[in-house]
Amino acid sequence: MEKVARYREYIQTLLNQYAADDFSNDEVEVQLIFDTERDHYQWMNVCRQEFNRIYRCIVHFDIKDGKIWLQQNLTDQNPADELVEMGVPKEDIVLGLQPPFKRQYTEYGTIRSYAAVSNNSGQQTGDCLG
């Protein structure tokens, strides 16, 4: 199977497992959001009551240029390690939620930004908030 097709399967399998183990109560909707065309994958909790609201993405993966980006992780688990156990090479996983300068100190991919991927310059061209 083509590499990216395998990665899509792994991510969906992992998020399905996480969501099945989600112990939120009945009022909290556990949402799995899989966009296999644009390659964005989320596990969310959504709930709105009189005085409480929960709206949070718990885990979010993207696939971009053959790499898996971990964009969000509110669990105490390590989804990147689980992908490695499934057969994804560490260099194909980018911890997108970590500051770019830290990525070189992990065993995972060291791509600095999506913009760097797109313009191939590897340079930071601006600022999130700028």
Added chain:
Amino acid sequence: MEKVARYREYIQTLLNQYAADDFSNDEVEVQLIFDTERDHYQWMNVCRQEFNRIYRCIVHFDIKDGKIWLQQNLTDQNPADELVEMGVPKEDIVLGLQPPFKRQYTEYGTIRSYAAVSNNSGQQTGDCLG
């Protein structure tokens, strides 16, 4: 065209328009996440740099039981009104981001919770945080 199929088109058209007008700088990735199988639709901003991080869903729609739920809106616009202009009856739009007791005071749908939709009891059965 079947009603829900039309609603799917309207939502994607609207989010595409919003995202095209997103004036974030080059470092911010504008993500459209469309899961047409589970009927979840998002427009997000994602950016991670050395000392800044942006991770936010700006607008989020769901379709459930023939109704459009607005789950998140960080814009200063009114996506519900725009859906009405496209031809969606107000009673088919639920302001999911509003507290349930407030929905009866809007012109939109008054379903109280997803749980109420599922078990048809109309009762609150628990608490988001409980």
